[in-house]
Amino acid sequence: MFLINCPYCGERDQSEFSAGGEAHIVRPKQPTELSDDQWAEFLFMRKNIKGVQFERWNHAHGCRKWFNMIRDTSNDKIQAVYKMGEKPPIK
Amino acid sequence: MPDWNSAIKKIDNDAASVNTKHHSELFISEVEPIIKLNLRGKSRDFLSMVGKILNIILPTEANTSTNNEYITALWFSPDEWLIFKNNVTNRDTEEIKIEENLFKNISQKKLGSVTNVSDQFVLINIQGKNVYELLSSGCPFNFNDFKNKKGAVTQTILNHTDVIIYNEEINKINLFVRRSFSEHLWSWINDCASRL
Numbered sequence: 001m002f003l004i005n006c007p008y009c010g011e012r013d014q015s016e017f018s019a020g021g022e023a024h025i026v027r028p029k030q031p032t033e034l035s036d037d038q039w040a041e042f043l044f045m046r047k048n049i050k051g052v053q054f055e056r057w058n059h060a061h062g063c064r065k066w067f068n069m070i071r072d073t074s075n076d077k078i079q080a081v082y083k084m085g086e087k088p089p090i091k
Numbered sequence: 092m093p094d095w096n097s098a099i100k101k102i103d104n105d106a107a108s109v110n111t112k113h114h115s116e117l118f119i120s121e122v123e124p125i126i127k128l129n130l131r132g133k134s135r136d137f138l139s140m141v142g143k144i145l146n147i148i149l150p151t152e153a154n155t156s157t158n159n160e161y162i163t164a165l166w167f168s169p170d171e172w173l174i175f176k177n178n179v180t181n182r183d184t185e186e187i188k189i190e191e192n193l194f195k196n197i198s199q200k201k202l203g204s205v206t207n208v209s210d211q212f213v214l215i216n217i218q219g220k221n222v223y224e225l226l227s228s229g230c231p232f233n234f235n236d237f238k239n240k241k242g243a244v245t246q247t248i249l250n251h252t253d254v255i256i257y258n259e260e261i262n263k264i265n266l267f268v269r270r271s272f273s274e275h276l277w278s279w280i281n282d283c284a285s286r287l
Contacts, residue, residue, distance in 0.1 A: 008168060009153055009246075013231030016248060061253050062246045063153075063168035 008063045020056035022046045023068045114284040117219035126186045127175040132203020156242045165244045213273035218263035
């Protein structure tokens with residue numbers, strides 16, 4: 001259990017949120033020109049690293065807004081939270 | 092003709108007459124019929140049109156509300172609000188009038204959307220000095236600041252159920268819950284209240 005600082009509502013319990021997977025995956029501009037392998041790479045393959053990861057989260061039981069989070073998956077330490085469309089505050 | 096019947100009456104015979112329950116330090120009641128409308132929009136024109144029609148400024152600060160003599164507006168998210176009448180009213184006539192006016196000036200002009208959620212949400216009023224002991228026993232939200240801030244609003248989980256909690260007055264809250272979960276939550280609240 002940990003607390004997440006929703007960029008819209010403020011600090012809330014993790015149980016109010018849903019994880020939405022890795023963030024900043026760019027959709028290919030011409031999907032029809034991709035091979036099956038390239039399309040599968042875009043759709044399914046994720047880094048799933050142990051360490052600092054850029055993720056999408058949804059405040060499902062609150063404001064229902066999506067946002068981005070930089071989280072260390074090894075200890076759940078949240079390094080930054082920022083709105084959709086904003087650039088990550090750290091690289 | 093829609094059925095405005097209580098969500099609680101049919102499951103709680105003790106509460107059948109007035110939809111209320113008394114516990115030692117708590118008074119719990121279903122408030123109905125109440126007009127409830129969900130408003131969504133982003134533009135400045137949307138906000139000013141709502142203000143013009145309802146004579147109320149929609150709250151833009153997170154977790155807050157605004158009200159006038161007749162209506163209260165709750166902040167849900169940066170582009171979503173719930174408005175409801177402060178008092179039990181005749182839904183047949185008043186609801187249609189307010190909804191039509193908003194629909195004509197907001198939805199049809201593509202400024203935003205207006206959804207009638209009067210039957211979607213059940214409004215349960217809980218008052219008494221143990222209100223926050225009751226809520227804290229099934230909710231992960233920190234009520235320390237909330238309970239002293241009149242007009243505060245939060246959307247959270249109570250006993251695994253999505254709820255909207257509005258701090259109407261000190262030790263008096265309005266709790267909105269989806270109708271299909273209301274029987275379960277009503278039973279849980281009364282069970283919990285009887286153990287406080």
